[in-house]
Amino acid sequence: MADSSSNSSLANPFEDPLRFQRRLEPVALVIFGANGDLTMRKLLPALYRLAYERRLPAGFAVIGNSRTPMTDDAFRQKMYESVKQFLEDSAFDEDLWMEFARKLHYIAGDLNDPACYEAIKAKLAEVDQDHATGGNILYYLSTQPSYYAPVIEHLGAAGLAPKSANPFGAGYRRLVIEKPFGHDLETARTLNDVVQRVFPEQDVYRIDHYLGKETVQNVFAFRFGNGIFEPLWDRRYVNHVQITAAESIGVGGRGAFYQETGALRDMIQGHLLQIMATVAMEPSAVFEPDAVRDERAKLLRSIRIMKDSEVLANAVPGQYGPARIGGEEIKGFRQEDKVSPDAQTDTFASATFFVDNWRWAGVPFYIRSGKRLPKRVTEIAIQFNEAPHSVFSGEPLGSFGGRPNMLILRIQPEEGISLRFLSKQPGTGMRLRPVSMDFNYGTSFGARTPTAYETLLVDVMAGDSTLYTRQDMVEASWQVVRPIMEVWGNTKFDFPNYEAGSWGPRAAEEMLGRHGHQWRTP
Amino acid sequence: MAATLQADKLLRDLANVWEEMGKQGVEDKSGGVLRACAMNLLVCVEGDVEVGETLADLVHEFPSRVIVLRVKKTSKPTLEGRAIAQCWMPFGRRQQICAEQIELMASPDTLRDTPSVIRGLWASELPIVMWFRHAGLLRYPEFATLLPMAHKVIVDSRDSEDPERTITELQALQQKGHAVGDLAWSRITRWRESVAQMFDHPSCAAKSGAINAITVTHTSLSTPTTSRYLAEWVASSLGRDVAIEYKSLSQPRAWEIHSLELRGDGFAATITRKDANQVEIRWDGYTSALMFPKLTPSTLLLEEFEVLDRDPIFERVLARL
Ligand SMILES: NC(=O)c1ccc[n+]([C@@H]2O[C@H](COP(=O)([O-])OP(=O)(O)OC[C@H]3O[C@@H](n4cnc5c(N)ncnc54)[C@H](OP(=O)(O)O)[C@@H]3O)[C@@H](O)[C@H]2O)c1
Numbered sequence: 001m002a003d004s005s006s007n008s009s010l011a012n013p014f015e016d017p018l019r020f021q022r023r024l025e026p027v028a029l030v031i032f033g034a035n036g037d038l039t040m041r042k043l044l045p046a047l048y049r050l051a052y053e054r055r056l057p058a059g060f061a062v063i064g065n066s067r068t069p070m071t072d073d074a075f076r077q078k079m080y081e082s083v084k085q086f087l088e089d090s091a092f093d094e095d096l097w098m099e100f101a102r103k104l105h106y107i108a109g110d111l112n113d114p115a116c117y118e119a120i121k122a123k124l125a126e127v128d129q130d131h132a133t134g135g136n137i138l139y140y141l142s143t144q145p146s147y148y149a150p151v152i153e154h155l156g157a158a159g160l161a162p163k164s165a166n167p168f169g170a171g172y173r174r175l176v177i178e179k180p181f182g183h184d185l186e187t188a189r190t191l192n193d194v195v196q197r198v199f200p201e202q203d204v205y206r207i208d209h210y211l212g213k214e215t216v217q218n219v220f221a222f223r224f225g226n227g228i229f230e231p232l233w234d235r236r237y238v239n240h241v242q243i244t245a246a247e248s249i250g251v252g253g254r255g256a257f258y259q260e261t262g263a264l265r266d267m268i269q270g271h272l273l274q275i276m277a278t279v280a281m282e283p284s285a286v287f288e289p290d291a292v293r294d295e296r297a298k299l300l301r302s303i304r305i306m307k308d309s310e311v312l313a314n315a316v317p318g319q320y321g322p323a324r325i326g327g328e329e330i331k332g333f334r335q336e337d338k339v340s341p342d343a344q345t346d347t348f349a350s351a352t353f354f355v356d357n358w359r360w361a362g363v364p365f366y367i368r369s370g371k372r373l374p375k376r377v378t379e380i381a382i383q384f385n386e387a388p389h390s391v392f393s394g395e396p397l398g399s400f401g402g403r404p405n406m407l408i409l410r411i412q413p414e415e416g417i418s419l420r421f422l423s424k425q426p427g428t429g430m431r432l433r434p435v436s437m438d439f440n441y442g443t444s445f446g447a448r449t450p451t452a453y454e455t456l457l458v459d460v461m462a463g464d465s466t467l468y469t470r471q472d473m474v475e476a477s478w479q480v481v482r483p484i485m486e487v488w489g490n491t492k493f494d495f496p497n498y499e500a501g502s503w504g505p506r507a508a509e510e511m512l513g514r515h516g517h518q519w520r521t522p
Numbered sequence: 523m524a525a526t527l528q529a530d531k532l533l534r535d536l537a538n539v540w541e542e543m544g545k546q547g548v549e550d551k552s553g554g555v556l557r558a559c560a561m562n563l564l565v566c567v568e569g570d571v572e573v574g575e576t577l578a579d580l581v582h583e584f585p586s587r588v589i590v591l592r593v594k595k596t597s598k599p600t601l602e603g604r605a606i607a608q609c610w611m612p613f614g615r616r617q618q619i620c621a622e623q624i625e626l627m628a629s630p631d632t633l634r635d636t637p638s639v640i641r642g643l644w645a646s647e648l649p650i651v652m653w654f655r656h657a658g659l660l661r662y663p664e665f666a667t668l669l670p671m672a673h674k675v676i677v678d679s680r681d682s683e684d685p686e687r688t689i690t691e692l693q694a695l696q697q698k699g700h701a702v703g704d705l706a707w708s709r710i711t712r713w714r715e716s717v718a719q720m721f722d723h724p725s726c727a728a729k730s731g732a733i734n735a736i737t738v739t740h741t742s743l744s745t746p747t748t749s750r751y752l753a754e755w756v757a758s759s760l761g762r763d764v765a766i767e768y769k770s771l772s773q774p775r776a777w778e779i780h781s782l783e784l785r786g787d788g789f790a791a792t793i794t795r796k797d798a799n800q801v802e803i804r805w806d807g808y809t810s811a812l813m814f815p816k817l818t819p820s821t822l823l824l825e826e827f828e829v830l831d832r833d834p835i836f837e838r839v840l841a842r843l
Contacts, residue, residue, distance in 0.1 A: 011727060012718055012721050012722060012727060013730060013759045013760060013761070014714065014717050014718035016714060016715075016718065016835050018833055019711050019715075019825065019828075019829065019833075020714075020715045020718060021715070023718065023719070023722055024722075026722070026723065051813075052813075054712075054715070054812070054813065057719070057722065058720065058722070058723070058803070058810055058812070059810075093813075095799060095800065095813065096813050099800075099811050099812075132723060132808055134723065134724065440558075
């Protein structure tokens, strides 16, 4: 991958790329919303784990900001507790924590108050001295989305953004934005206008933590590192593609937030279209951030935009109703805390997309995502066509409808790849049976896989934006879902239409049925 | 009667082990076991030295077909073998993962019969790594026919009774075109990485041209290979002549290298052990601490497995020793 720190790496006579971790330049990380859920659950555990693996640069400091008054020590204590609680699949080392905690600082202040940015500036000068952060600054927006624009504008006004001279020398100033990038196409564009006034696009990193998952990255390796799959990767051999992101949990305490969002915005626009683009994009000439992102963006722009009259046949929403699962009474969405009893929110969304290009013309891509489905699973299934001529015509092929070959890229929880094909059943006579050839990530590579946030934080520190989304990609994915949002918004659905613990509404099955397909059961 | 052993018989035993475990999985509805293999690893040990714990850690991270060849002096010629499985239950999963292990025991007088057995035991299409737990075994001429099959040959010159001789042997193998590894080299990776990290800083990097002297202080009386690797690596990275000095603390500690000092006109940098898992880095009035994780034979070997191709930097330094 490209690495903007590589200039200094090349100059470093002691570099050993075979044995050393990817080298990162020193940096001060400013987290806005440091008292929030994302910081405590994901960011700090990821940073601690990077420290554990010695992947953080030697010159490193964190400056956390939110309103709650706290001393540095109180902030460290709070982070200590959350790192211990949320560290995934990893040991906690008290000595290491002591060393790591020295690098954590906190500034209380309101994001609407210009004095807050002056205090941050003074703290940046201090940590630059104490922790040798080399003048590099990374701003991480982990606040409510409504603060994104004001924070960016304040950073500009305070002379802390790249468009003013760096007060601490010749370092970079980069910005990480959490999703959602707008609530629709218009708000995404408005936010982008603000961003572009203050930060050049090359310094903006829009995070989509799905793209940071090891197995999504593996789609690249699988497609473009092997010679045998890519020739089959088109309309001649692929019958259709199914992308599923299912959660077994409901909305929990986030009912109020979720009521305004829904599965189409949260998951399909936010993540799954990017995954679809990764599966369907053309290979880029080189594996460099902009080359890869150009191809992904091109694919997103090739997705056919539905006409209003096509929406209801090609996009099915759902909302879960109450059910009894494993002896437990499960509430319906409308009975959840802080949810309106007549909410029209889609807790399930499914859609049929087509890609208008030579490779994929006519191949349906089915995408579905929902809450309170039978299990937590994310996977991409590629259904191949049947053999052009069946030699074994007398043989019943069961539920596979004569199309035995399917490739499944499992993203979570059991990451891996499976290929289903027919094999002769032992015994006399030519009886065929589908079998599965499995590659399981965990067994072939015993090493712990980094969490998406670990990967993405290292990438942004290295200046590698391959796994980050770009504004044109964000806009293209909003374009794709816009007609669906509009038609669904003007339609009163008879919700709830699926029971908690089932695979979604019947209409979603019928949507595939019209093409002669059916959803697979992951 | 002369002792005999056949690869086919051992492979049949191995197949039986899997079949039994498969049946058990059906009976207790546990879903059986997952057979995993990403590499062939031949481990050569002498006498009764235990490698079980190291191998359990290794296959967990790098599932392999492990062949342990134990060379043991016995009263009569011995050549025995058996097949077993090494299993573990990954966190949060329902199915056990198992890697296979074949154990061979030979006496010095039957050693010449083992290469022909081992040649039939490799899992095909997978890389072959040979770890000579006792570097002295490398000298047995019986291994000469096996060595060309290896993608990498690993020893530990630090544990060798005769480190000088082991280094010479490694150099000879390297000259013949073999990829070689020395755990004494992987032991100093964290030291080397700390030096590199220090010189990532622009103001430190600007002074690398000034370095003209290196001092490595170690805790043992004689100069260990690790110290020599470290000093020679610094010198060869700078690409010019610098004065190298070795000092002994003459105090046994839980670590071997105690400090590294780089000096030059208007420049001084040191990395010093504070305790078993921390070092302190100082340069130009700037101080920071870094964690050094505890090293075990398995962590060292895993690092070597990550670099299965030839390692030009190691080769460059090895050639200077
Ligand atoms: N949570 C997740 O797992 C997750 C996953 C994906 C994306 N995201 C995105 O990440 C962002 C952060 O999410 P979150 O769940 O961490 O939100 P959150 O829990 O609401 O945290 C935001 C924090 O910002 C601080 N804050 C609020 N108003 C402020 C103000 N005026 N000035 C200064 N600080 C203020 C608050 O702390 P004080 O009360 O101390 O000020 C609060 O703890 C959101 O954009 C979300 O969409 C979150």
